[in-house]
Amino acid sequence: MKILVLNGPNLNMLGIREKGIYGSETYEDLLHLIQKTAEEKNIEVEVYQSNHEGALVDRIQQAYFDGTEGIVMNPAAYTHTSVAILDALKAVSLPAVEVHISDVSQREDFRQISYAGKACVKTIMGKGILGYKEAILFLQERSNTKGE
Numbered sequence: 001m002k003i004l005v006l007n008g009p010n011l012n013m014l015g016i017r018e019k020g021i022y023g024s025e026t027y028e029d030l031l032h033l034i035q036k037t038a039e040e041k042n043i044e045v046e047v048y049q050s051n052h053e054g055a056l057v058d059r060i061q062q063a064y065f066d067g068t069e070g071i072v073m074n075p076a077a078y079t080h081t082s083v084a085i086l087d088a089l090k091a092v093s094l095p096a097v098e099v100h101i102s103d104v105s106q107r108e109d110f111r112q113i114s115y116a117g118k119a120c121v122k123t124i125m126g127k128g129i130l131g132y133k134e135a136i137l138f139l140q141e142r143s144n145t146k147g148e
Contacts (some may be wrong), residue, residue, distance in 0.1 A: 001138055005034055006056060006069045007049040008076030014101075014129075022103050023128050028130045037133045041140055053082055054145045060088040070139035071096040072132060079104070082115055089119035089148050095142060097135035100125040 007030075010017060015026030031047060034102040038045035046068075048059050056078065063071060071094050078085055079100070089096050098117045103126030117123050122138055 002044040002068050002111055003070045003072060004063050004138055005045060005047045005132065006059060006073040007047070008056060008073060008074060008078045011074060011076055012049050023101065025129050030132065033129055034132055037136050041137065043136065043140060048094055053078055053084060055081065057084050057088045060085070060092055063094060064092040068094060069143060070094060072099055072135040073116060074099045075125040078114055079114045086115040086119050089116060096120045096137060097138055098123040099135050101131065101133045102126060
């Protein structure tokens with residue numbers, strides 16, 4: 001199975017920014033967790049991070065053509081603003097799981113809207129970086145179940 005993990009703006013600053021909200025684990029810790037999970041489950045994984053909306057849209061579109069079978073995405077701030085990311089996810093029709101490190105449902109009012117989530121089969125929030133592992137395993141299980 002091939003999974004694309006997409007990270008939006010400021011996720012490269014994990015462990016530096018707002019530790020009370022996002023924890024002290026770094027972006028390198030996240031990359032290590034994703035790679036370890038992929039190796040243990042024999043999953044091909046690519047991780048892509050950008051602070052630019054168009055770059056994320058381009059990468060989602062590319063996934064349609066490169067054999068990607070599922071997307072794990074933390075759109076970060078674009079969660080609440082990007083119809084372009086929503087439209088890209090809808091266009092490619094790949095199963096996607098939305099991940100948020102914090103529990104956005106318990107945060108500011110403006111964070112209660114998730115455009116990207118409208119095109120996702122599942123949302124995982126408030127589990128720290130372990131939410132990424134859960135999302136990867138969910139997509140693998142979903143793929144295995146569909147093949148039966």
